[in-house]
Amino acid sequence: MLAEFLQFLFSGVTVGATYALVGLGFSIIYNSSHVINFAQGEFVMIAGMSTVSLLALGLPMPIAILIAVMITTAVGLLLEKLAVEPARDASIVTLIIITIGASIFLRGAAEVIWGRDFHSVPPFTTNDPILVGGAALLPQTVWIVLATLVIIAGLWWFFNRTLTGKAMLATAYNPMVSRLMGINTKFILSLSFGLAAMLGGTAGILIAPISLTYPSVGVMLGLKGFCAAILGGLGNPMGAIAGGLIVGVSEAMTAGYISSAYKDAVAFIIILAVLIVIPSGLFGARGTERV
Amino acid sequence: MGLWHPRTGGLLVLAAVIAILPAFLANAFYYDVIILVGINAIVCVGLNLLIGYAGQISLGHAAFFGLGAYFSAVLTGTYDWPPLAAMLSGAVAVGALSFAVARPILKLRGHYLAMGTLGLGIIISIALNREAWITGGPDGMAVPSFSVLGWEPSGDLTWYGIVGGLLLISVWLALNLVDSPVGRALRSVHGSEVAASVAGVDVISYKVLIFVVSAVLASLAGSLFAHFAGFITPDEAGFIHSIELVTMVVLGGMASTYGAIVGAAILTILPQLLTVFHDFEMLVFGGILMGTMIFMRKGLVPSLAALVTRWRR
C-alpha cells in the first residue's frame, strides 16, 4: 500500500520537477515580454539530444551535460534575437504562431540532425534503485530533486539580491519606465530567453536518463509546462514550480490508481477546473482593470 | 454597391474561381488537395469570426472538427444512421457542448483563454483516442460514403461541387454577419469590452454566440471530411490540427473572410509542395511560418491590400 503510493509519488515528483523547470522558463519569458514561448519544450529536447551526441563523441558525462546546456542556451538566445525581437509589437496570436513556428522549426532541425529514432542516455550515477519504504527510488530522481532545489535557490538569490535580477522584475512590471531608468530592456529580454533555455536544457539533461529522448519529446512537455505556469499564475516563478509538481504528482497518482490511458489528460483537466474557478491561476495576480 | 465592394465583388470572384478551377485540376490528387482546401476554408471562415473579428483565441478548435467527423463516422458506420441526420446530430451535439463550456471558458482572457481552449481540445482528442470501443482508437475508423435519400456523390467533381457550394454559402453567411449589428458588436468586443458593454452590447453572450457558431461550422466541415476521406483518425481532433487551423486564419489575415480562405489554401497546399524537401520538410515549414508572421504580421491579405492601396496612390 505505502510502497505503491511512494512509487507513484517518486515518479510524480520526477516528472513534476521537469514540468516545474519548463513552466519556470515560461514564466520568466512571460515576465519580461508577455510572450508565451511555445518552443519551451524544444529546449528540453535539444539538451537531451545533444547529450546523446556528445556522449557518443566520447566526452565524459559532466562535460557533455555542461556543453549540452550551453548549446541549448545559445539556441534560446538565437530564437529571441531572430524570431521574437523583430516581432516585438505584434499581437498575442501572432506571437503565439511565431513561437509555434519556431517549435516546428527546431523539431525539424532535430529530425535532420538526429533522425527520428529514440535515444537513451545513461544516468548520472548508477541505475540501482534505492529502496525507500518498499518503493524503488531511482538515484536519478534524487539528482533531479537536488538540482531543482539548487536552481530554485539560485533564482531566488538572482531575483532578490542581484541588480540584474531586480532589473528583470522591473522590466516585467513596466518596460517603458524601466527603459527610462536606464535598464537595457533588449538585454533583459535576451537574458530571459537565455535563462529559460538554460532551465529547459537542465530539465532535459536531468530527465533524459529516465525517459527516452526523441525529436518530438518536447511537444507534450511544453504544453504541460505551460499548464504548470498557468496553474501557478503566469509570471509567478514559484507558482510555476508548485504548478509543475502538482501536475506531475497528480498525473502519476491518476495513472497509478485510476487509469493510465488518461494520464496525459490530467494536466489539462486540472488546469481547466482551476481556471474556471480562479481565472488568474492559483497564485496569479488578481487585479481590477482601471478604466 | 459596385463590384469593388467586398460583398458582391468578392463573392462573384470566389464563385468564378470555384467554377473555373476544375479546368486546371489534372488528376484525382489535385482534386483531393483542393477539396481539402475547401473543407479547411469552411472551418477557417468560422474560426476567423471568433479570432479575427471577436478577438478571442481558440487553440482547440480541431476538437470540434474531429467530433463532427466521429459523430458522422460512428452514427453512420456503427448505427446505420442516414448520413445527413448523423451530420446534423453531430452539429447539434457539438453546439450543445460548446455552449456548455463557452461561458466559463470565455470569461478567461489572453493566454489564460488560450490555455483553456487548448486544454479542452486536448482532453477531447485524448478521449477520442482512448475510447477505442466507439472510435477505433488511435488506428482510426472507416466511414461509409455520404448519401442523401439514396443519392451518393460519385467522383471527385461531385465532391468538389458540394464543398465549393457549401464554402460559398459559408462565406455569404459570414459576410452578412460581419456587415450587421452582430458583426459590429463582435468587433466592438475586440476593440474594448468595457465600452461595448456600456453601449448595450452583452459581451459574454456575443462571445458565446460566435464560439458556438464557429464550433458548429467546424463540426459540419468535420462530418464532410469524414465522408469524403472515408477514413478518420483522432489526429483530426489533435493539437497540431488546432494549431494549423489558427495559423491558417492568422496567416491569411485576421478579420478578413477571404483571408481565411487564402490561409487555408496556402497551409493545405504548402505541405504537399514541401515534400520535395524530404527530411527538411518540417524545418522549412517552421521557417516559412516564422518568416511570414514576422514580416507580414497582419496576415497576407491585409498586408497585400495595404501594399495595393499604397501603390494606387
Place this chain on the structure above:
Amino acid sequence: MTLLRAEGLHKVFGAVAAIQDLSFTVSPGTVHSIIGPNGAGKTTLFNLITGLYQPTEGRIYFEDNDITAQPPHVLARHGLSRTFQNLQIFLNMTALDNVMVGYHLQCDSRFLPSLLRFPSVTRRDAEYRERAAELMAFVGLKDYVKADASAMPYGALKRLEIARALAVQPKMLLLDEPAAGLNPAETLAIDALIQKVADRGLTVVLVEHDMRLVWAVSNRILVLNYGRKLAEGTGPEVRANPEVVAAYLGEGGRDL
C-alpha cells in the same frame, strides 16, 4: 422626481475604501459636476453607477428602479450612457461604426436575420448610418465621417466617444473628464458641446478637473474627498465652502 439616487454607497478594494457612505441625488434636466482631488473616488463612483463595479454596500436607483449591481449593457437599456477617462474607442473600426455600436440597441441585432441579411436589418442599418453621420456632425466631427478611428487625433476621439454615448439615446449621460488632455480652445469647444447637449434636456453628470468648464456648465456640484462627500451645492456655494477650498481649489481657485 430624482433621476438618479445613491444611498449609502461603500466600495472597498482590498484594504482601500474608495467610496465611503456616499449619498446624493441628480435631478432630471440638470448638469451635475463631480469634482475633487485625484484619488477622491470620482471614477470609482462612475464605475459604480454604470455597473462596472458592484458596491460593497449601498443602493443606487435610476428613475426609482433599483439598478444596483446590474451589468452595464442592461443599464444602457435603462437609459444610462457614459464616456471614459482613458479613451475606450474601438480603434479597430471606422469612426462611423463606433457610433453605430452606440446605436446597437436601436438596430435590429437578432442573430438569424443578421445571418441571412433580412431587409429589416439592412433597412435599419441604413437609417441609423445616416443618423450616425448626423450625430457626428452634431458633435463637430463632420470631416471625419469616412475616417478610421485609428487615424483620428485625440481631441476628435474625445468627441467621437461623446457621439457614441449619445447614440445610446440616454436619459442620463456621464462624462468622465471630457476635457482631459485638451488645450484651452478644445476645452471651450467641449464646453459648448455640453451646453448644447444639456439644452436638449439631457441630464449630464460630469467629472472634471478643469474648473472653468465646471463653473460654466454646472447646475449642481458634488465635491468628493477621500471617497466621502465633502460638499454639495451650487457653484457659488461650493466655491465659498472653506473645506473645499482647503482640500482642492486652493486660494486662487475662488477667483476663476
